Amino acid sequence: MALENTLSSVSSIRLSKQKPPRQSARLAATPYLFVLPFGILFLLFFVLPVGYAIYQSLFRSQRSGLGLGPATIAFNGLGNYGDVIHDPKFYEGIGHVLLYGVVQVPVMLCFALILALLLDSTIVRFKAFFRLAFFLPYAIPGIVAALLWGYFYDPELSPIVAIFNALHLNAPNFLGPQDILWSIANIATWAWTGYNMLIIFAALQAISPELYEAARMDGGSGWHIAWYIKIPLVAPALILTCVFSIIGTAQLFNEPVVLTPISNNISTSYTPNLYAYYTAFGTNNYYYAAALAVVLAVVTAILSFGFLRVTQRQAGV
Amino acid sequence: MSQTASIARARVKEQAIVKASHTGQPIKLSGIIAMIFLFISTIYFIVPFLWLLISSTKSTGDLFGTFGLWFAPSFNLFANLQQLFTYDNSVYLQWLLNSLIYAGIGSIIAMFLSSLAGYALAKYVFRGRDFIFSCVLGAILVPTTALALPLYLLMSKWGLTNTYWSVLLPSIVSPFGVYLSRIYASASVPDELIEAARIDGAGEMNIFVTIAMRLMTPALVTVLLFQFVAIWNNYFLPLVMLSNERLFPITLGLQTWNVTTGGVNKFLYTQIVTGALISSIPLIIGCILLQRFWKGGLGVGGVKN
Numbered sequence: 001m002a003l004e005n006t007l008s009s010v011s012s013i014r015l016s017k018q019k020p021p022r023q024s025a026r027l028a029a030t031p032y033l034f035v036l037p038f039g040i041l042f043l044l045f046f047v048l049p050v051g052y053a054i055y056q057s058l059f060r061s062q063r064s065g066l067g068l069g070p071a072t073i074a075f076n077g078l079g080n081y082g083d084v085i086h087d088p089k090f091y092e093g094i095g096h097v098l099l100y101g102v103v104q105v106p107v108m109l110c111f112a113l114i115l116a117l118l119l120d121s122t123i124v125r126f127k128a129f130f131r132l133a134f135f136l137p138y139a140i141p142g143i144v145a146a147l148l149w150g151y152f153y154d155p156e157l158s159p160i161v162a163i164f165n166a167l168h169l170n171a172p173n174f175l176g177p178q179d180i181l182w183s184i185a186n187i188a189t190w191a192w193t194g195y196n197m198l199i200i201f202a203a204l205q206a207i208s209p210e211l212y213e214a215a216r217m218d219g220g221s222g223w224h225i226a227w228y229i230k231i232p233l234v235a236p237a238l239i240l241t242c243v244f245s246i247i248g249t250a251q252l253f254n255e256p257v258v259l260t261p262i263s264n265n266i267s268t269s270y271t272p273n274l275y276a277y278y279t280a281f282g283t284n285n286y287y288y289a290a291a292l293a294v295v296l297a298v299v300t301a302i303l304s305f306g307f308l309r310v311t312q313r314q315a316g317v
Numbered sequence: 318m319s320q321t322a323s324i325a326r327a328r329v330k331e332q333a334i335v336k337a338s339h340t341g342q343p344i345k346l347s348g349i350i351a352m353i354f355l356f357i358s359t360i361y362f363i364v365p366f367l368w369l370l371i372s373s374t375k376s377t378g379d380l381f382g383t384f385g386l387w388f389a390p391s392f393n394l395f396a397n398l399q400q401l402f403t404y405d406n407s408v409y410l411q412w413l414l415n416s417l418i419y420a421g422i423g424s425i426i427a428m429f430l431s432s433l434a435g436y437a438l439a440k441y442v443f444r445g446r447d448f449i450f451s452c453v454l455g456a457i458l459v460p461t462t463a464l465a466l467p468l469y470l471l472m473s474k475w476g477l478t479n480t481y482w483s484v485l486l487p488s489i490v491s492p493f494g495v496y497l498s499r500i501y502a503s504a505s506v507p508d509e510l511i512e513a514a515r516i517d518g519a520g521e522m523n524i525f526v527t528i529a530m531r532l533m534t535p536a537l538v539t540v541l542l543f544q545f546v547a548i549w550n551n552y553f554l555p556l557v558m559l560s561n562e563r564l565f566p567i568t569l570g571l572q573t574w575n576v577t578t579g580g581v582n583k584f585l586y587t588q589i590v591t592g593a594l595i596s597s598i599p600l601i602i603g604c605i606l607l608q609r610f611w612k613g614g615l616g617v618g619g620v621k622n
Binding site: 027031034035037038039041044045046047048050052053056111115118121123124130132134135136137138139140141142143144148150151152156157158162190193194243247250251254257258261273276277280286290294297300301304305 | 569589596
């Protein structure tokens, strides 16, 4: 309604003699004033912490003599970074996250892509129901999702283990040293597939139907259309979801924390983020934790930017 | 534009259906396989939630003693709810309220600030615009947990740790919201409209509130709900910032219970399960709203032409 009113006022102005728009100082200042509230908060809570982390990472706390005196803070240059690079615990976490990411991210995104393609195709029914069902996990807080699956893994409570036992089969040990990583991966897959599906689905909906019509006239089947038209056209959405997944993987924290009370196989350095957290709040070594956080952020940035560069080159952009 | 598109779409579908009925077997078979696949996927996504729903009606004894995916003979939901909401001076109610404060206030302010900034970045030409936008884009790629530790140190310098502010203030910064608003504003707010309003003598802020915000509604709702979910689900930031249990959001509270379960505290399991169920209700409502507006968003894109 408001739109129609303003649109009609546009046309009436076009009929009358058009005055040149006023270019005042007020107008020139406006965009800055509009960006300012966000900008100030962005500086305080985004840029400043990044700078502060880098600053903190250059120091260390040391105790003199027998370690009985108060700790003093000394400049350490890049010493903390040297320690991070030689820290086996850091690599333990990176190893877990890399292995996890290489498997979980492609599996989840393929799953999301297949679901989105099916919901966009003409061969299935009850689409609204399916879309809601797949999206449901997104509405469940990550911590709660991890708690839930924790109960599914816990032999005392798990209905899955109960089913295996009823069939006189050996139930998998979800919390065992090997399986725990994939149990965590399953939680993330469950929680985020629907969200990624919806992003891809929205991109599919934006494709012009004329393209399909043309393809059908040329005798293309549903598979051909999916493979040669739909997937290439939703590639940007796939890249976006992939970058978000890489960032999420690098930050892995909630699931291992929640599973810690019921599993003995999650160490305090199981993921880099967990390690940074325990370094800061378990052993109060903020300076080393800051260095860990900076390295983790840099590794994440390299991975996500690198991924963007590679995929964009592939796409010929 | 959108209407013709949807008509064309419907026509394509019609043709496909006609074609399917003509060619018969192969397409039908793939349809059956697809439906089976979708049903199995549905089971995967829904069963944990079903378990939560069923378990919230069980007593602690039944929770461990009966099969997880079916109801126990005794219906204990109301007793569980009563226990949940009265335990430890109604601490759960406090957590629920805190989550509503953090997510509600945080997402509304975030939506307003990021749409204002996004609109300015889309609709004004000014020095530093590209620089600001690349900063925003870069910020989307920064892992937020990497920020939480230094943020904690800064907050403790400012004496803000263990206050509502320590969680609320960082939550109202949404670079992704700015990005989304900018994209949407440049596509859905015509320059002619702004120019016309200016000639009519409307102030810039007035134009934003009365014209731009209305045209950007689908994007605003998306930003609002994304941010609401993000804050509601956030665990790491409150974990780092808060030590007073009375300030905890639900996520942190439930995990606190989770760490102390077992042994004497076995009854906490029932409480966690019921509390988890309650904590997901606001988001389920929110997501149903999100879907509705998403559809609206797809339609509004066509208004421009």
